[in-house]
Amino acid sequence: MGLKDLLLKQGWAGKTIGRSETTELLNPIIRTMNHIMQCLNSLSAGSASADQRLRIEAALRTHRMDIGKLCETVFSCGGVAYSGTDLDPRDFESATEAQYLELETVLAEQLASQHKIEHQMRTRAILGVLEENQRSRKNTLRNLAS
Secondary structure, eight states: OOHHHHHHTTOOOSOOOOHHHHHHHHHHHHHHHHHHHHHHHHHHHTOSSHHHHHHHHHHHHHHHHHHHHHHHHHHHTTOOOOOOTTOOGGGGTTOOHHHHHHHHHHHHHHHHHGGGSOOOHHHHHHHHHHHHHHHHHHHHHTTTTO
């Protein structure tokens, strides 16, 4: 917990980034998260065991909710959230665990880069939850074959 969080409990009295900046910063994260979702859909369809499918599908449910939270944040800023409609699921049909893990690494870097930005408190809270969920998902699905 940072000093400003301790001092103000509920919010920060300092200057935060604007709504358009928030949209510009969140849309690339939403894009990466959409790629991960497509990759996980493919891995689930190609899973050898029911246990693998259940683990992937549980991770996907949380992941979809996380995408929704970010999209809602963009919408509440008056922006247009990246929708993923340009993605073709066929492009992900041969997705591998290595590709999935690479996308998770990209997402982790994108989320970490947001720490130095003065987002509004609500956005920071959402990004914090996304980071926790990302680490949990990556750890749970790291070895899909196990």
